[in-house]
Each structure stands twice: as structure tokens, then as C-alpha cells.
Amino acid sequence: MRHHRIAAIPADGIGPEVIEAGAAILEALGKRMGDHSCDLTFFDWGSAYYRKHGVMMPPDGLEQLKSFDAIFFGAVGAPDVPDHITLWGLRLPICQGFDQYANVRPTRILPGITSPLRNVEAGDLDWVIVRENSEGEYSGHGGRAHRGMPEEVATEVAIFTRVGVTRIMRYAFRLAQSRPRKLLTVVTKSNAQRHGMVMWDEIAAEVSKEFPDVTWDKMLVDAMTVRMTLKPESLDTIVATNLHADILSDLAGALAGSLGVAPTANIDPERRFPSMFEPIHGSAFDITGKGIANPVATFWTAAQMLDHLGESQASRVLMDAVDRVCQAGIMTPDVGGRARTREVTEAVVKAIEGSN
Numbered sequence: 001m002r003h004h005r006i007a008a009i010p011a012d013g014i015g016p017e018v019i020e021a022g023a024a025i026l027e028a029l030g031k032r033m034g035d036h037s038c039d040l041t042f043f044d045w046g047s048a049y050y051r052k053h054g055v056m057m058p059p060d061g062l063e064q065l066k067s068f069d070a071i072f073f074g075a076v077g078a079p080d081v082p083d084h085i086t087l088w089g090l091r092l093p094i095c096q097g098f099d100q101y102a103n104v105r106p107t108r109i110l111p112g113i114t115s116p117l118r119n120v121e122a123g124d125l126d127w128v129i130v131r132e133n134s135e136g137e138y139s140g141h142g143g144r145a146h147r148g149m150p151e152e153v154a155t156e157v158a159i160f161t162r163v164g165v166t167r168i169m170r171y172a173f174r175l176a177q178s179r180p181r182k183l184l185t186v187v188t189k190s191n192a193q194r195h196g197m198v199m200w201d202e203i204a205a206e207v208s209k210e211f212p213d214v215t216w217d218k219m220l221v222d223a224m225t226v227r228m229t230l231k232p233e234s235l236d237t238i239v240a241t242n243l244h245a246d247i248l249s250d251l252a253g254a255l256a257g258s259l260g261v262a263p264t265a266n267i268d269p270e271r272r273f274p275s276m277f278e279p280i281h282g283s284a285f286d287i288t289g290k291g292i293a294n295p296v297a298t299f300w301t302a303a304q305m306l307d308h309l310g311e312s313q314a315s316r317v318l319m320d321a322v323d324r325v326c327q328a329g330i331m332t333p334d335v336g337g338r339a340r341t342r343e344v345t346e347a348v349v350k351a352i353e354g355s356n
């Protein structure tokens, strides 16, 4: 019996609703498989914690998380707390403190879900976006001077390091190599950003030599939006900078039908620290408490977590169950269904119990 210790941080808005659903799924899977368990420890960090203590998590937060095998994260964001506080107070410190430099975002059209793209069906769009998650445009480098004066200046400096770019390229090439098509697209903007992005391109070419069996090409980020929309079947694995991949993966989520189904994993490939698994969406306060949050993104990220923990069979059983439930039309309103979070969750639990 393998026991995985998971730190659960539901946090804000619909975070607690989808993490509760995810916890039910993990329990059902453990029972069905009979060879492992995910033992969740809950942390009450987030905006409510901030209102009480003035911080999103305690100062020794990372220390408390360090010994866990993985982190299962909901979402942060509250109407009355500025977004840069909620984001930089909890989610980003975990990503950066634990050097989770590979952000992995699979996208595919689930059965029963209609893509907004005409003539595109399940199977035509099956991508994994790898987002550089530790530097680039979101390194936090920069500052403001002469605040409020006419000569006020603000800088936001993108940082690219040889170490940082090399390791994300290796991760992306390796991932592409592990997928049937062995196809990688490197997203860049080296025509306009002529320092960092030119080094990015050079390092991609260097690393590609280590992976002679991977076919790869380069795409400017603006042209990439066109290709994703008009020729989705020409793409498989994609690697991009922190900012570029942030934007492209929202587009990917939309093309696959909804933000409510899109998962993400923040991975420390060297496994020095726990990796973090979360739905891509935010706290969605417009639907908080209504019982209609789509739990599928959270189920999918739970499948990523199981893969990371070495439970690939459980991960497959889970995604099969999700596919069957979507196919049967048991879906929340964001993807055109009428089911509630609880009904989708119960249906997936049943599908897991009945799987063979």
C-alpha cells in the first residue's frame, strides 16, 4: 500500500468547491485501485486568512509544505483584496520557492464538449503547453520611481538565464519525445525582442541536438494564435515563455470548450520539492457558492498529480471516467450542461467504481 501525503489548499471563491470534489474523486480512486491512498491535509490559507492575519499564508508556510509529496491547490482571488496581493502572497511564492519551473498544461477536446471552432472535434486538438514558470516576464524584476510625478517611471524587466532556458527546453523536448507524435513547437518573439528571445531560440536549437527523434519548429507568438485557431491539428507539444504561455493557454482552454476543464501542473522536475497541481481558472466569484463550478479541471489536474506520484494506472482510470461522464452529457452550465458540481462528481465516482 502506497500512501501519498498531499497538502490541500482550497483558498478562495470556487476553490473550496472544486477541491472538495477533487478530494472525493481521489478517495474513490484509492478504494477502487486498492494499492494506494492520497492522504489530504487541509490548509486554511487564502483571502480569509489574509483578512484575519494580514498575510495570505504564515511566514513558515513553505516550511510546512516542504515535507508533502504534492500540493493540491484551488484558486486565489477575492473581490476585496487586490489581485497582486493574493497572487504574490500565496501561489507565486509556492511556485518560486519550490522552483516549480515547468508549468504543464494539457488541452484536448473532451468527448461531448463542443469546440467553438467549426469542424474541429475531439482528437483534432490534443496539445500540451509547457510554460516556463520561474523567470521571463514574471520574474518580478523592475520597479517604480518618482511615484505620482509627471516623470514617474516603471520597469518590468524580463529575465532569461541560460540555466533557466536550457532546463525548460530539455523538459519540453523530453515531454515531446514521450508523446506519440514526437512533435515540438518552440514559441518565440525573437524578431522584436532581440536579446532574451534570441538566446531562447539559440538554446532551443542547441538542446534539440540531444533529441534527434523529435521534430521541432519555431513560431512567433502572434502567428501562433492564428495557427492554434486555423490549424490546431498541426500542433502537439508547445513550449513558451511565462507570459506567452500564460496567454496562449487561455486561448487553448477556450478552444477546448471552457476554462472550467483546463488543468495545470507546476512541476519541479528534479523532485527536490513538492509539485503543485491546480485548475487553470481563478476563484470565479461570479458563480461562487452556486454549486455549479465545473470540477473537471480539478479532476484532470488530480490525474496529473497521480501521474507525478507514480500512480499512472489510477490516472488513466480517472481520465477514462471523466471522458465517459462528459460523453454522457453530465456537465455543468459553462460547457452547455445542466448538472451541478455535485452531480458531475457523483457521476465520476460511479464511473470509477464501475471501471475495470
Ligand code: NAI
Pocket: 014, 074, 075, 076, 077, 078, 079, 083, 091, 259, 260, 261, 278, 279, 280, 281, 282, 283, 284, 285, 286, 287, 292, 293, 294, 295, 297, 332, 334
Ligand atoms: P476566473 O477564471 O475566476 O473566471 C473567468 C470566468 O470563467 C468567469 O465567468 C467564471 O465564472 C468562469 N469559470 C472559471 N472557472 C470555472 C469553473 N470551474 N466552472 C465554471 N465556470 C468557471 O477568472 P477571473 O474572473 O478573471 O478572475 C477572478 C479572480 O481569480 C481574480 O481575483 C483573479 O486574480 C483570480 N485568478 C486566480 C488564478 C489562480 O488562482 N491560479 C488564476 C486566474 C485568476
Ligand code: MG
Pocket: 246, 247, 250
Ligand atoms: Mg492566466
